[in-house]
Amino acid sequence: MALVLAPELPLADWLLALDAQITRSPSFFEGRPVVVDLGALPQESQGVAEFLLMLEAKGIQIIGTEGAHPAWEGVERWGRPLAGGGKPGKPIEIPDEPAPAKAAAPAPEPVAPDAAPEVATLVIDSPVRSGQSIVFERGDVTILGSVASGAEVMAGGSVHIYGALRGRAIAGLAGNGKARIFCRKMHAELVAIDGVYQTADDMPASAIGKPAQAWLDGDNMRITTLD
């Protein structure tokens, strides 16, 4: 997960606002990869490379740029502009570090005891074949069989696969970071939970071919064996 910074014009004001934010939460950018979206800057802008250097001097770790104009000099130092194919993330609020008094935990919403949450589950009792796509946004999906290479299962809740997962499984579609993915044999091409994804190349070898689950530990995808 990379953070996207999108500077706005006038740059001087934007930098001031950034400085103010950094003073309030000094460690926020520490160790966080950042992509700078330069799309808002006009094509004739000068000194874009210097501007990026300035950001780095503030301790921001730039891993790439987006929307950079080819005419700007020196910008390629930060890697070629990422094609705009990435999934746009949600804007995030940078937390102020010295917790202001008003953040004293808002009283938890009282849960009406009689309104038992409706548990929605879709059960598929056949294998999911290559090219098939199962989408169920309201809750969990349970597959009695395998999910083939080239097939995908998407659920608003968790995904349970009583067979091998060789295709894609996507849980927590509607922004549910607590959702998980379970399977009897992990050979997935891709797993994703709440927008955080991992492809086969990045999966821990220890889980491949084993009964495993994928879950979110903060913003990190974890894939661990079940036994």
Add this chain to the structure above:
Amino acid sequence: MAKVLVVTSGKGGVGKTTSTAALGAALAQSGQNVVVVDFDVGLRNLDLVMGAERRVVFDLINVVQGDAKLNQALIRDKRLETLSLLPASQTRDKDALTEAGVERVIGELREKFDWVICDSPAGIERGALLAMRHADLAVVVTNPEVSSVRDSDRIIGMLDSKTLKAEKGERMEKHLLLTRFDTARAARGEMLKTEDILEILSIPLLGIIPESEEVLKASNLGMPVTLNAPTSAPSRAYFDAARRLNGEDLEVVVPLERKGFMSRLFGRRVA
């Protein structure tokens, strides 16, 4: 009760046409009336493999569009009188096949024959969909190789959703036919293992056809291999597959080229 069987695979070049001809000739030799139907409109091949290319007058498209009667288009095999061919048109394309026309032709064939075997074109488009549309059961032809297995999986998904049987909520009977199985390479572990393929596709195994020169030789002569070289290894595998289609319960073995003592010694059990 006539049975409509579709021979399909998704991927091209895996042996659908060869298997259609071989299974058709094997079933016909057991005395049942069999017709093989070429659905590969525009790229017809079945007539060549059946050795009937010089006898084609009318074809499937003519019958579908009502320009010819079914009897005018059917070609009876010269060697086996229980075997007939309904050729495809080479000059048209798959758009010439209409759903209503195909339904009528399959209905008429059902009345005349015990087995209607439809040779599907490769791909997942109109031609392949219409070939499987009216089937009662399917033979999925697969090579022991990853791309073929994935394409077969895709086709199995379509058999379970796009056929009339599936739409009526009935279960489509599906069988796996592993073709071009190279016993030497299998022994060296250079091909996908049979049990892995079965695990991925999870449909029952109808047979394993060994890679053999006999198949190519027979095709070039315009003969189904089960007619040209009935005792060869691939033919024995096709005959066993045909018996399984007729409901017999036989153990699946990989037949080897050598006969007698040696083949009994090395005839390995696979599933």
